[in-house]
Amino acid sequence: xxxxxxxxxxxxxxxxxxxxxxxxxxxxxxxxxxxxxxxxxxxxxxxxxxxxxxxxxxxxxxxxxxxxxxxxxxxxxxxxxxxxxxxxxxxxxxxxxxxxxxxxxxxxxxxxxxxxxxxxxxxxxxxxxxxxxxxxxxxxxxxxxxxxxxxxxxxxxxxxxxxxxxxxxxxxxxxxxxxxxxxxxxxxxxxxxxxxxxxxxxxxxxxxxxxxxxxxxxxxxxxxxxxxxxxxxxxxxxxxxxxxxxxxxxxxxxxxxxxxxxxxxxxxxxxxxxxxxxxxxxxxxxxxxxxxxxxxxxxxxxxxxxxxxxxxxxxxxxxxxxxxxxx
Numbered sequence: 001x002x003x004x005x006x007x008x009x010x011x012x013x014x015x016x017x018x019x020x021x022x023x024x025x026x027x028x029x030x031x032x033x034x035x036x037x038x039x040x041x042x043x044x045x046x047x048x049x050x051x052x053x054x055x056x057x058x059x060x061x062x063x064x065x066x067x068x069x070x071x072x073x074x075x076x077x078x079x080x081x082x083x084x085x086x087x088x089x090x091x092x093x094x095x096x097x098x099x100x101x102x103x104x105x106x107x108x109x110x111x112x113x114x115x116x117x118x119x120x121x122x123x124x125x126x127x128x129x130x131x132x133x134x135x136x137x138x139x140x141x142x143x144x145x146x147x148x149x150x151x152x153x154x155x156x157x158x159x160x161x162x163x164x165x166x167x168x169x170x171x172x173x174x175x176x177x178x179x180x181x182x183x184x185x186x187x188x189x190x191x192x193x194x195x196x197x198x199x200x201x202x203x204x205x206x207x208x209x210x211x212x213x214x215x216x217x218x219x220x221x222x223x224x225x226x227x228x229x230x231x232x233x234x235x236x237x238x239x240x241x242x243x244x245x246x247x248x249x250x251x252x253x254x255x256x257x258x259x260x261x262x263x264x265x266x267x268x269x270x271x272x273x274x275x276x277x278x279x280x281x282x283x284x285x286x287x288x289x290x291x292x293x294x295x296x297x298x299x300x301x302x303x304x305x306x307x308x309x310x311x312x313x314x315x316x317x318x319x320x321x322x323x324x325x326x327x
Contacts, residue, residue, distance in 0.1 A: 033063040035083045037093040041068045044255045048324040052279020073100035080104040084111045090286045091115045097168040114289040118282040121170040129285040129295040135174035138271040138303025143182020145269035146250040158221030161193035161213040165226045193217040203233030210237035228253035256327035269307045274321035
């Protein structure tokens with residue numbers, strides 16, 4: 001599979017691509033609308049990715065609409081059907097999970113509407129390009145950083161819990177394996193405190209999961225939250241249990257609140273994907289198809305492990321590529 005790896009972009013870099021049409025049906029050729037099928041706009045990561053797509057395609061004269069699936073495969077399929085029925089020019093999809101994505105891809109292929117996948121991935125099906133972060137490497141770096149912090153406190157023989165995104169998603173599987181491998185390679189010698197899988201992807205849900213893990217594992221010294229906003233719920237639960245300073249928290253992705261939390265040490269590390277850059281890259285890939293070109297089948301956007309020691313240095317870049325200029 002052909003791959004291209006993007007380097008991080010400096011803040012303010014403008015991402016543009018050519019536009020046009022080739023090889024799609026007449027209804028799509030007449031359309032100037034691109035839609036983004038997203039798992040849930042309540043999660044900042046998907047909002048930032050959406051902004052990247054929107055900025056890129058609007059710069060080339062396309063209309064844009066993001067359709068929220070509310071983490072429901074059924075809703076995502078219905079959104080896809082509606083979009084295809086009105087003959088959109090192209091679709092970017094972040095599947096609700098990898099196992100249900102093929103249904104959407106099959107419908108789009110039948111209608112001859114090009115699809116780019118922005119994150120998560122699919123178990124099968126045809127698509128023009130897949131924009132993906134190196135979830136294994138990003139989570140591996142998080143695991144190493146957490147193990148290092150645990151060792152510095154003499155807690156490497158304690159236990160570490162995980163609040164995971166869906167393990168039906170390929171990126172979820174990669175994050176879990178990468179993190180556990182990184183923990184081991186970083187010198188952690190303790191045990192796993194168990195794993196809870198998110199369903200609603202909210203801070204309140206993770207608050208409860210963290211309470212359960214703390215109760216079941218009095219020796220728990222580390223916790224990995226596999227996406228952004230839910231990490232706030234974990235920190236709240238640790239504070240409510242009066243375990244402040246006794247459990248080190250590692251996160252994934254990034255929201256503006258993380259900047260101060262990393263500076264204060266409340267978060268040890270966050271493996272930040274660059275969702276705005278991923279969205280812009282997804283938009284570029286789709287525009288290339290519409291212009292008659294062939295984008296790389298898989299394009300990898302790196303993940304940046306942000307800690308208290310490098311946050312100031314990395315902040316100018318991640319303001320744009322991670323936070324979409326919201327911080």
